[in-house]
Each structure stands twice: as C-alpha cells, then as structure tokens.
Amino acid sequence: xxxxxxxxxxxxxxxxxxxxxxxxxxxxxxxxxxxxxxxxxxxxxxxxxxxxxxxxxxxxxxxxxxxxxxxxxxxxxxxxxxxxxxxxxxxxxxxxxxxxxxxxxxxxxxxxxxxxxxxxxxxxxxxxxxxxxxxxxxxxxxxxxxx
Amino acid sequence: xxxxxxxxxxxxxxxxxxxxxxxxxxxxxxxxxxxxxxxxxxxxxxxxxxxxxxxxxxxxxxxxxxxxxxxxxxxxxxxxxxxxxxxxxxxxxxxxxxxxxxxxxxxxxxxxxxxxxxxxxxxxxxxxxxxxxxxxxxxxxxxxxxxxxxxxxxxxxxxxxxxxxxxxxxxxxxxxxxxxxxxxxxxxxxxxxxxxxxxxxxxxxxxxxxx
Numbered sequence: 001x002x003x004x005x006x007x008x009x010x011x012x013x014x015x016x017x018x019x020x021x022x023x024x025x026x027x028x029x030x031x032x033x034x035x036x037x038x039x040x041x042x043x044x045x046x047x048x049x050x051x052x053x054x055x056x057x058x059x060x061x062x063x064x065x066x067x068x069x070x071x072x073x074x075x076x077x078x079x080x081x082x083x084x085x086x087x088x089x090x091x092x093x094x095x096x097x098x099x100x101x102x103x104x105x106x107x108x109x110x111x112x113x114x115x116x117x118x119x120x121x122x123x124x125x126x127x128x129x130x131x132x133x134x135x136x137x138x139x140x141x142x143x144x145x146x147x
Numbered sequence: 148x149x150x151x152x153x154x155x156x157x158x159x160x161x162x163x164x165x166x167x168x169x170x171x172x173x174x175x176x177x178x179x180x181x182x183x184x185x186x187x188x189x190x191x192x193x194x195x196x197x198x199x200x201x202x203x204x205x206x207x208x209x210x211x212x213x214x215x216x217x218x219x220x221x222x223x224x225x226x227x228x229x230x231x232x233x234x235x236x237x238x239x240x241x242x243x244x245x246x247x248x249x250x251x252x253x254x255x256x257x258x259x260x261x262x263x264x265x266x267x268x269x270x271x272x273x274x275x276x277x278x279x280x281x282x283x284x285x286x287x288x289x290x291x292x293x294x295x296x297x298x299x300x301x302x303x304x305x306x307x308x309x310x311x312x313x314x315x316x317x318x319x320x321x322x323x324x325x326x327x328x329x330x331x332x333x334x335x336x337x338x339x340x341x342x343x344x345x346x347x348x349x350x351x352x353x354x355x356x357x358x
Contacts, residue, residue, distance in 0.1 A: 006295075008291060008294035008295045008297070008298045009196055009290065009291075009294040010319075011294075011298055011319035012194070012196065012294055012297055012298055012301075012319075013194045013195070013196060013251065014194075014318050014319050014320075014321055015194075015301065015315060015318040015319050016190050016191070016193045016194030016351065017190070017191065017194045017318075018314075018317075018318035018323065018324065019190045019318075019342075019345065019346060019349070019351065020187050020190035020191045020194065020244075021323065021324055022324060022339075022342040022345075022346065023183060023186040023187045023190060023346075024183065024187050024240050025324065026183065026186075026339075028177070028179040030339075030343070031179045031182050031183050031186070032178075032179060032182075034186075034343070034346065034347075035182040035185075035186060041178075042178035042179075042181035042182050043178075043181075045181035045182070045184060045185050045208070046173065046174075046176065046181055048205055048208060048209060049173045049176075049208070049209075049212045050173060051209075052208075052209040052212045052213050052216075053169070053170060053173065053212060053213075053216050055213070056213050056216045056217055
C-alpha cells in the first residue's frame with residue numbers, strides 16, 4: 001500500500017539532480033581523475049559550445065534565405081510566360097523597360113542600378129516582378145477607366 | 148503603496164555580458180570546466196525522465212549556451228550572464244538547472260504522444276483511445292513500474308554502502324547535499340568519498356525515444 005503512495009519518478013529526479021550537484025561541487029582534481037577515462041575529451045565540449053553559438057549567429061541569415069526562397073517560389077507560381085533562355089529574358093526586360101521606364105527603376109536595387117549588371121541568377125526573378133507590376137498597373141488603369 | 152507586480156529577475160543590460168564576451172568566455176573555459184559541464188548535463192538530463200523526450204546532454208548544454216548568447220542581444224528572450232557576479236561556468240550550470248527543471252515541470256505526457264498512433268480498434272469493432280483513460284501524467288502504470296524498477300536498482304546498489312544508502316535516502320526525500328551532511332553529521336571528506344562511489348556505480352542514462 002505504501003508503494004502506491006511513493007512517487008518514484010520524483011525520487012529519481014531528486015536523486016539525479018543531487019548527483020548533478022555533486023559534479024558541480026567537485027574539485028578540478030576530482031574532475032580530471034573521474035572523467036579522464038571518458039573517451040570524449042574536453043575540446044569536444046568546447047566545439048559543441050562553439051557550434052551552438054555559430055548556429056545562433058547564422059539563424060538570421062538562414063531565416064532571410066528561407067524568406068527569399070519563399071518569395072521567389074511565390075513569384076514562380078504566377079502564370080507568366082517566361083522564355084527559357086537568359087538572353088531572351090534579358091531581351092524581354094529591355095523591351096518592357098523601354099516601354100515603361102518608370103516601372104523598372106523601383107525594382108533595381110542600389111547594387112544593380114544598371115540592369116545590365118543584374119546577375120544571371122536574379123534575371124528571371126526580376127522579369128517576373130516586372131510582369132507582376134505591369135499586371136497590377138493594368139488593373140489599376142482598368143479600375144480608373146470604369147469610374 | 149504596495150507593489151503588486153513581481154520584481155524582474157532579469158539581469159540589467161549594463162551588467163550583462165555582450166556576445167563578444169560570451170564567445171571569449173567559451174574559449175577561456177578550462178578542460179576541467181568543460182568536463183564538469185558535460186558531467187552535470189548528463190545527470191540533469193537523466194533526472195528529466197520522460198520529459199527529456201530523446202534529448203541528451205549535448206542538447207541541454209547547447210540550449211544553455213544558445214539562450215545565453217541570444218540573451219546578450221535581446222531585451223526579452225534568453226538568459227543574461229552577469230559576468231561581474233558569476234563565473235561563466237557557474238552561469239551555464241545555472242542555465243542548465245533552470246532549463247531542465249522548466250521542461251520537466253511543463254512536460255505534458257498527452258501532448259508528447261501521437262494520439263493517432265495509439266488509437267486502435269477493439270475486438271468489438273470500437274475505436275479505443277488509451278489516452279482518454281489517462282487522468283494525469285502520473286497515472287501511467289507503465290511509467291510508474293519503470294520508475295519503480297529504476298529506483299529499486301539504485302536502492303540495491305546503495306545498499307552495499309551504508310553512507311551511500313543514506314545519501315540516496317536523503318536525496319529522494321528532497322534534501323540537498325549540505326542538508327544531508329548536516330543531518331548525518333558526516334565529514335565533507337566522507338561525504339565526497341560516498342558520492343564518488345555512487346557516481347562510479349550508477350551512470351546517468353538519458354531516456355531515448357521509443358524506450
């Protein structure tokens with residue numbers, strides 16, 4: 001009957017925590033003696049700490065990368081007809097910008113003021129953004145005309 | 148006028164170490180500090196029981212350092228290190244103490260199980276959800292039996308050494324080291340010898356998933 005009243009899990013937790021405190025209280029000499037048999041050496045523990053810090057440092061970059069990829073994926077889900085070749089894509093951008101110079105300027109970052117300097121990997125995404133802008137602009141004009 | 152709110156225990160920003168100071172403190176930890184952190188983490192995870200949910204000492208120590216690093220740059224989250232008052236090693240021990248206790252106290256057995264995995268069809272063709280019969284996390288007979296066996300195993304080992312048995316008895320009853328030493332009137336040397344014997348005989352073991 002007494003057994004039913006015992007909280008074994010609580011007892012184990014208290015014991016394990018007591019053992020943990022005994023490790024915290026050990027002298028450096030005891031630590032060296034007692035843990036020297038353990039194959040994992042102290043530098044592996046330091047590496048673990050360094051890795052955890054590196055992960056924290058990289059987290060904002062990883063999150064930004066994920067957001068960017070989501071953005072690109074959202075753009076690619078649009079039903080625009082985009083030519084496959086880079087040259088054709090650049091050509092398409094040139095003709096759109098020639099007809100709508102006010103649209104392109106807003107999309108080019110300070111880094112790529114000149115669209116010809118746009119890196120190859122960003123061309124398709126830029127073209128999709130342009131097409132999206134034109135589509136939005138068209139809808140706005142239609143609404144205005146209806147009024 | 149009485150203050151109604153609790154005073155914040157958060158270290159003020161001006162006393163908290165910066166992220167650069169934390170990185171430097173990691174490099175300054177001695178081999179003994181590092182081994183101590185690992186040893187401490189192993190026992191704390193073992194003490195979490197099922198609440199550890201497959202975590203091991205590396206996870207707990209990783210969480211402690213991540214919380215410290217993030218706390219240095221955050222106004223709200225993480226755990227700040229008061230570098231002028233506490234050694235870095237002690238700070239990490241405290242962070243692990245706090246994280247493991249928090250996770251154990253807030254562990255919800257029902258949430259930890261995939262309910263859909265447990266539902267089965269009885270011989271009578273009815274769907275049975277065993278979780279519906281669990282009144283509280285403490286009511287699982289399997290867990291109680293498992294903990295009982297483990298406690299008896301430790302008790303049997305402690306039985307070989309009179310002082311070790313008294314220490315086990317003191318810990319499980321909620322006493323800490325200094326309280327046990329006082330109650331038993333044993334010297335620090337004898338106490339440490341018995342603790343060393345216990346640590347050698349009983350190894351911390353974290354519970355893995357599926358066990």
